Amino acid sequence: MTTSAPNPSGSKGAVRRGNAPAEFSSRLLDNVVHVHPLTTTLMFGPVVAVCVYFALGRAGGWALLGWAAAGYLAWTLSEYWGHRVVLHWEPEQGFGARLHWLLHGVHHEYPQDARRSILSPILSVPMVGGAVYLSSGLGSLPLTFGAGYTVGYLSYDLFHLYLHHARPKNRLLRHLRELHMRHHFRDDTRGFGISAPYWDELFGTSIARRQGNSPT
Numbered sequence: 001m002t003t004s005a006p007n008p009s010g011s012k013g014a015v016r017r018g019n020a021p022a023e024f025s026s027r028l029l030d031n032v033v034h035v036h037p038l039t040t041t042l043m044f045g046p047v048v049a050v051c052v053y054f055a056l057g058r059a060g061g062w063a064l065l066g067w068a069a070a071g072y073l074a075w076t077l078s079e080y081w082g083h084r085v086v087l088h089w090e091p092e093q094g095f096g097a098r099l100h101w102l103l104h105g106v107h108h109e110y111p112q113d114a115r116r117s118i119l120s121p122i123l124s125v126p127m128v129g130g131a132v133y134l135s136s137g138l139g140s141l142p143l144t145f146g147a148g149y150t151v152g153y154l155s156y157d158l159f160h161l162y163l164h165h166a167r168p169k170n171r172l173l174r175h176l177r178e179l180h181m182r183h184h185f186r187d188d189t190r191g192f193g194i195s196a197p198y199w200d201e202l203f204g205t206s207i208a209r210r211q212g213n214s215p216t
Helices: 027-033 037-055 061-087 094-109 121-136 144-165 171-185 198-203
Strands: none
Touching (some): 037 144, 061 094, 061 121, 061 144, 061 198, 094 121, 121 144, 144 171
16 A cells, blocks of 8 residues: 655645545545544544543542543643644654655645544544543543543544634634634744644744744
8 A cells, every 4th residue: 555755746835725635545544544524523422422421420520520621621732732743743754754744744735625634543543542541541530531631632623624614703713713824824833722722822832923933
């Protein structure tokens, strides 16, 4: 099985209209690496339901809500650092370059391709699975931590898709869309918190800042 060459346009930051070509000669493998938005919802929605079901009765209501909020907060940090460190790790050649293209480079080149706007299961499954395992396998955290983390992930994925395909009229949503479009079309070394841009403010990578201010 072969994959397409990283960045086939030959120039970093090029943007193409429409959907990206298949990454693999195997259609099945291509559909595993890049999934439809409905697929990721069907995959992880039941995870939230199962976590909440088994968490009920293990602690008081406020404790369960507290762990769910902690799980959501943990996701927002995963979103920021995963986007900044993992998805924007950009080797020039070899396996690393191909992996970057599969996980995120293709999204920057084909930003309107809905399947490339959804985080690949190569990353989402281990991340969500790890959070749920931490919640249950060690016995130290209620399962609502995993539920909150999974809700955070799904919210991020669908919100990211929304920012690429919608024209929001709400002032806040328009602002968030503008920040993300700046990340795509102005400076991809900033603006990593898509659903949680406050981490960019905290860690010095806000895309709303002047160009003279370098990220930390």
